[in-house]
Each structure stands twice: as C-alpha cells, then as structure tokens.
Amino acid sequence: MPFLVMAAAYALGSVLFGVVLGRLLYGDDLRERDNPGGSGSFRQYGPVVGIAVGLLDLAKGVAAVLLARSLELDGYWVAIGAALVVAGHNWPLWHGFRRGGGGLAPAAGAMAILAPWQLKWALAATLAVAAAYRLTGLRRRFKIAALPAGSVIGFPLLAFLVWRDGDAVAFLAAATIALLIGGRGLQMAREGPRRNSQT
Known part of the structure; x- marks a missing residue:
C-alpha cells in the first residue's frame, strides 16, 4: 500500500x-x-488563470499529505509522499520527466499540513529574499x-525550524523538498529564462 500511495x-x-489550463483555454x-x-x-494568461493554477498546484501538495495520513501510513511515508508530489511537479511523469515547474506551490501545500507555523516564516523569508533579488538586479x-x-x-530555513522544534517527520519532508527545489532551481538557471519569462 505505501508504494502505491507514493506512486x-x-x-x-x-x-x-498551467499546461492543462493553457491547452484548454488558449490551445x-x-x-x-x-x-x-x-x-x-x-x-x-493573467491573474485569474495564474491564481487558479497556483491554488491547484498548492492543492496537489495538500492532497498528497492528506491521502497518506488518511490511510494511516507511518509518518515517514507521509514525508516521502510530500517530497514526491514536489518531485513530480518538477520532473513530471506525463511530460517525459522534463520541463516541469519550480515546485514552490506543491511544497507550500504539503508543508502547510505538516508544519503550518514554521511555513509562515519560511514564506516570509522567501518573499523578502525574492524582492531583494529583483530590486538588486x-x-x-x-x-x-x-x-x-x-x-x-x-526552504532551508523551514527545515531548520522544524528540526529545532523536534519534528522528525516534518524535517525529513522539508529538508528533502529544499533539495528538490534547489536542484530544480539550478537546472532552470542552466536552461536559461524561457521566452517572455520576467521574474
């Protein structure tokens, strides 16, 4: 059963x-x-589609964690499921394991269930660094x-916060997700910005 849930x-x-709605609405x-x-x-595609895609991607992370919990899997399986939903977003099965997203929304969804308080600080740090990054060029x-x-x-801050609080399951999820997001970020940097991408 755990392996089926992880798959x-x-x-x-x-x-x-983003691909699904783009094809349905804009072809x-x-x-x-x-x-x-x-x-x-x-x-x-504009704010309506952008917000919808963000919420749907967030929901993927929530759903993966809740599914594992609803089947009463061991906590470590829950953490692995959280990481795998992010990995799937970054390297999607349905698209030949390439050209996925950065994983931030599904990661936030998963960690909102596993470590909601710590996630708030991590997201605040993410937004602050992102703003400084843009302003400094x-x-x-x-x-x-x-x-x-x-x-x-x-996300490394998130991993530190849950480690400090002694939550081994959330730490495993957060640390693995931080590596997945960092790895995908480096890959995206090597690929270079896609046409019309601005942030």
Missing part, C-alpha cells in the same frame, strides 16, 4: 495545471513561453527567477 503522489505532482503549451506554474501562468547575473531564488533561503 500516486508522484503522478499527482506530475499534473501541470498552447505554456512551457514553450514560461515556467508551467502559477507565476508563469500569471505572466502569460541579481537575476541578470544568476539567470534564475525571483521566487525560486528566494526559496533557496526560505
């Missing part, structure tokens, strides 16, 4: 709602122009969008 978490993460593939998450959808040097850059600080 389901990865498959769920692999559903890129194109968002990944050709931008990153397929909420921020890319916001830039390319560092994006031109490092070729990575602002929110993924902010998450390089925010």
